[in-house]
Amino acid sequence: MTFYDRVEERDALASAFESPGSDLSVVYGRRRVGKTELLKEFCADQPHIYFLAAQEAENRQREKFTDQVAAHFDERVPRIDGWDEVFDYLGEKLRTEEMVVVIDEFPYLVEENDSVPSYVQGFVDEQLQETKSMLVLCGSSVSTMESEVLGHESPLYGRRTAQLDVQPFSFQQAREVITYDTADAIRSYAITGGTPMYLTLFDYEQSLAENVRSQVLSPSAVLYNEPEFLLRTELRNPARYMSILEAVALEHTTPNEISGATGIDAGPLSKYLQTLRRLRLIDREVPVTASGEKSKRSRYRVADEFLRFWFRYVEPNRSSIEEAPDVVYDGTIAPDLPTHVATTFEDVCQEAVWEGIRRGDVEPYSEVGRWWYGEDEVDIVGLAPNDDRILLAECKWTSDPVGEDLVESLQAKAANVRWGTGDRDERFALFSKNGFVDGLEDELSKSWSLFSLTEIDEILSPD
Structure with a gap:
């Protein structure tokens, strides 16, 4: 995937690495927002070890991380029995070479062993600070990163030297990718939003309608099942969350309206809404003249343009799309698209x-x-x-x-x-x-x- 923008983020990482002493940088943000591409772009010009954690048994996570360290230094893989030994080995190697060490999807390690942040804290305090190297912890589970890495109760609290909350592209930033004229660029942004992966899946040599048909409405396309996949990676039982997102996308925006559309009572609904806000899937808005959390005139909106489009047009019409996607586009999406785009235009x-x-x-x-x-x-x-x-x-x-x-x-x-x-x-x-x-x-x-x-x-x- 072509790398776009992120100049400020790259500069922040470079500045942290070039500063005197060691560094602990934290990079987090929603899935698909481009964190991994940002880190790979930054590491390309630096000596580095890049480790991508996976959802697998703890011993395999340790083994693979140790393999990465040993491979960089062209050594035989040592026998390792615990995370303390893994970080001792890494610390020993960093005394010989200044480098960047990236642990991507760090929450997967925490998921298997919630003591991992404590092991990292020991490594930072006792070994990393004796070097000029940089450790980067990256994660897509915003709630885990905020609680287990950045939170007051985390063993790592107060130790970070840099923090990047990577956001989707604004329309202004996305314009570098979207090569349509202004009107179609706004229409296109109203469908893909600012998530880099979604933006780059569209072929801007084709019409917007052709892109929607091939990249969103085709059952074999990545984006056809993308929201469901995202929710299943974050939530054990996503069904109710999906119904809430669909209701909000269909302009049921107040708690009472959402409750009426979904049949979820006010008490449980409040907890579901809090979870969706924590995952950055919905936003709570109040009038600009009102006083934030105290206002009773709140409205909710789907936080991502693609998710808003998908829950408005794809999820309610899945059966019809499987049978006749062109009919859904021509008969349902195209006539209503100006209404959908109008909200994006305001933004x-x-x-x-x-x-x-x-x-x-x-x-x-x-x-x-x-x-x-x-x-x-x-x-x-x-x-x-x-x-x-x-x-x-x-x-x-x-x-x-x-x-x-x-x-x-x-x-x-x-x-x-x-x-x-x-x-x-x-x-x-x-x-x-x-x-x-x-x-x-x-x-x-x-x-x-x-x-x-x-x-x-x-x-x-x-x-």
Whole structure:
């Protein structure tokens, strides 16, 4: 797979390795997000030992790790009876050569023996610190990495010198991969999301429809069963979690709505939602003007665009896809896709606002997010408390140009957004897939900004 981006992450690892003394770096993030490719790219220019743990018996894990160390130093494999001896052997070798040692999928070792973090702690304290080498612990089980490596109760707490929480690509980053024009790039991102593996499975010489048919709707394609595979690697009984994800993808977003759609009572549902949040499969949102965890106006959304697409279109139609995938695409997906993409477009526009702020092209706002109350919603609201300034913006993924009606609607809703003082500074913005009616910009005051796809693309393009 071609390696894209991750410049900041590579630089952070390189900086840690080049700093004086030894290093313990922790790299974690959701599955398929590109952690292994990042580490391989970083290690390519360094002397290194790379060990990929597997879900197998503890003695085989020890044997394979010892084999890797011995092979690097071109030695006969020593007899090893415990993890303490494994790390003693590694420590002995690191006294002779400065290098990077990567243990990928570290949670698999912990799964077989929960004392492994203690053995690593002993190695770090007693042997690694006497060298100039770097140990990297990497894992896809975010909950295990956060509790067993980074958590307060972990023997390794406080010993890390670098920490990377590897995230999926933003739309701006994914644009390096997606070579479609702007409109189709947004549509494509609404299907693959920012997970590097999913992005690179699409052939951008083909149409988006062809990619969906061949890479998602084909029972032999990797992505056809990918979400089910991901859930089964994290959860013993994924059925209820899948029903929750499907409900949220189908826009049942409040706890009451999710409970009604799934038949799961409020008490158990709360625990399931917490687990899905911990696994980074769903996000909890509150209005940008609300106070975080205390707000009772929370909504949930599937955290990954591909999972949102899959649970919206693939999971509910599995039987039909097995028989007639083209009929499902033409009759179900294609007509509804603009509705699905509209949510992604709001996220892309929010990215553009943040990028505009970073570049100094948009006035600064400390918080940017969605707002809703009752029947009223505003796609993007930016808050600048120190300046008593508020930004209110709408994003329209429609086939018609935006006109005066949306201007009047946004102005009316602005009065219902309770924030700031009575004479706050109000700024407005409109983002539109198909531009604006002739003369609209001339009719508006300087407090309004209009962004077509061309302007959005320019903002999100490299400087």
